Amino acid sequence: MSYALHEILEVHELAAIKAATLTKSKTMQLLVSDPALKRIMQQDVLASTRHLQEFEKLLSEAARQEVTS
Amino acid sequence: MESNQADPIRMDALDPANSLNMPEMTDMTLATDFLVRAKEGVRNAAVALTEAVSPEARTLLKYQLKQGIQLHREIAELMVRKNWFHPYELEEQFKLDGLSAVNTVEIAKQKLFPDPANRKGMFDRTPDEPKGGPPA
Numbered sequence: 001m002s003y004a005l006h007e008i009l010e011v012h013e014l015a016a017i018k019a020a021t022l023t024k025s026k027t028m029q030l031l032v033s034d035p036a037l038k039r040i041m042q043q044d045v046l047a048s049t050r051h052l053q054e055f056e057k058l059l060s061e062a063a064r065q066e067v068t069s
Numbered sequence: 070m071e072s073n074q075a076d077p078i079r080m081d082a083l084d085p086a087n088s089l090n091m092p093e094m095t096d097m098t099l100a101t102d103f104l105v106r107a108k109e110g111v112r113n114a115a116v117a118l119t120e121a122v123s124p125e126a127r128t129l130l131k132y133q134l135k136q137g138i139q140l141h142r143e144i145a146e147l148m149v150r151k152n153w154f155h156p157y158e159l160e161e162q163f164k165l166d167g168l169s170a171v172n173t174v175e176i177a178k179q180k181l182f183p184d185p186a187n188r189k190g191m192f193d194r195t196p197d198e199p200k201g202g203p204p205a
Contacts, residue, residue: 003123010117011126017113021106028099033092034151037100040143044103047140051133058129 003062011062015055022048097153098169104148107141 022045029041114134121127148154155161 003126007117007121007123007126010120011130014113014117014130017110021110024106025103028102032096032099034096034100036147037096037103040140040147041103044107044140047136051136054129054133058126061125 002065003058008059008062011055011058015052015059018048018052018055022052094172097151100144100148100151100153104141104144104154107137107144111137111141 025041025044025048029038029045032038032041111134114130114137118127118130118134121130145154145156149156153165155165
């Protein structure tokens with residue numbers, strides 16, 4: 001598989017935004033008192049963590065491709 | 070928001086009247102922030118998807134986009150149910166936005182940390198002392 005440079009940049013930027021959002025969701029959770037809202041935030045933290053791991057996998061594959069090509 | 074005082078926020082920062090309905094107001098503010106972030110997440114994912122070419126990246130972004138849309142729907146439904154968000158009643162939403170604008174301005178006027186918070190002189194060395202390298 002091969003990745004284009006511009007899509008890697010796009011994914012990289014998305015990962016940076018995702019990390020900031022994840023931090024916010026995680027910290028804001030402690031201030032929320034409504035159980036339903038808290039539950040959605042917890043779900044978002046789990047989902048965002050998974051998304052970030054997927055981004056990381058894709059980015060490291062792209063880095064390997066850069067090195068070998 | 071029922072209160073006996075004419076304008077509880079105009080009292081000093083420590084007045085307990087300011088804590089009236091605080092948990093609900095906090096939840097509302099954080100939910101709004103969350104909704105805006107979900108919305109931006111959907112937009113970011115969609116924009117990135119139009120830039121992607123490789124099937125792996127496209128699949129990943131499409132999947133995350135779908136999850137983002139789902140998240141946005143969940144938050145919006147919760148906020149409508151809680152009356153924090155009125156997408157169909159413009160008048161109501163306008164009143165709510167006006168109220169939060171006034172609250173925000175009043176909070177901005179408050180001196181939240183009146184005591185000096187400078188910790189200089191409490192350490193045995195200066196943390197920011199230059200180490201002789203080139204200036205940042």
